[in-house]
Amino acid sequence: MVQLWVSPGACSLLPHILLNEINADFELVIVDIVKELGFPEKYKEINPKKRLPILILDDGTVITETVAISTKISQMAPDHHLLGSDDLEIVRSYEWFNWLSGTFHERGFGSFFGPHRFADDEIAFDPIRRSSYAFIEQCFSDVEERLTGVYAVGNAFTAVDVFLYVIYRWGHMLRLDMKGAYPKYTKLVLEVTKRAAVSKTVEKEGIPLIEDNRADGADLQKYKP
Numbered sequence: 001m002v003q004l005w006v007s008p009g010a011c012s013l014l015p016h017i018l019l020n021e022i023n024a025d026f027e028l029v030i031v032d033i034v035k036e037l038g039f040p041e042k043y044k045e046i047n048p049k050k051r052l053p054i055l056i057l058d059d060g061t062v063i064t065e066t067v068a069i070s071t072k073i074s075q076m077a078p079d080h081h082l083l084g085s086d087d088l089e090i091v092r093s094y095e096w097f098n099w100l101s102g103t104f105h106e107r108g109f110g111s112f113f114g115p116h117r118f119a120d121d122e123i124a125f126d127p128i129r130r131s132s133y134a135f136i137e138q139c140f141s142d143v144e145e146r147l148t149g150v151y152a153v154g155n156a157f158t159a160v161d162v163f164l165y166v167i168y169r170w171g172h173m174l175r176l177d178m179k180g181a182y183p184k185y186t187k188l189v190l191e192v193t194k195r196a197a198v199s200k201t202v203e204k205e206g207i208p209l210i211e212d213n214r215a216d217g218a219d220l221q222k223y224k225p
């Protein structure tokens with residue numbers, strides 16, 4: 001049985017939903033990085049990069065990185081076509097994945113919530129957060145502009161839609177007007193949240209389906225440019 005390590009509502013929500021989507025038999029390990037104030041040192045041997053998610057296969061093989069883990073889960077159930085149905089769709093999925101993971105997540109939310117990774121001097125933290133806030137809003141607009149159909153890739157549901165859903169939830173943490181500002185994106189998210197695997201997963205993680213207001217959004221608004 002595979003084992004998935006997650007933190008509620010984090011990017012690990014993507015592989016967690018995908019495992020439920022393919023009805024996999026898996027063991028869930030929850031490490032709350034908010035309560036733990038980051039990735040606990042004691043698990044550093046499992047992932048020296050000190051990040052979640054982590055997937056451990058039944059032979060002990062450790063896989064890190066959301067996109068690599070999602071690829072593995074897709075390979076576990078090829079009939080679900082989680083990365084698309086033909087070669088070009090698979091390429092499009094990775095085109096989205098790279099941008100969502102490396103740019104939107106890491107450069108946007110990663111620097112907003114972890115400015116200490118980008119500067120040693122605390123004096124730089126607020127300016128980094130302000131620039132990240134603007135960058136995040138720009139990325140949400142870019143998603144809105146790029147969406148042409150109900151789903152992000154081709155005409156059917158893929159793992160990219162789930163990644164987009166995970167990041168859409170984070171928009172609520174910044175108290176952005178997600179519904180009003182991004183109608184096409186909202187339509188996609190409403191489609192994703194109809195899926196049984198999604199409601200089952202958020203219930204297990206103990207988080208709201210869409211409007212995640214757990215972070216102190218009122219406070220975070222001060223970084224709005």
Ligand SMILES: N[C@@H](CCC(=O)N[C@@H](CS)C(=O)NCC(=O)O)C(=O)O
Pocket residue numbers: 007010011012033037038039050051052053064065066067101110114
């Ligand atoms: N590139 C990594 C990034 C993973 C990542 O940043 N995970 C966050 C949660 S969304 C984390 O584990 N943070 C722990 C920490 O900041 O200490 C991936 O895509 O898996």
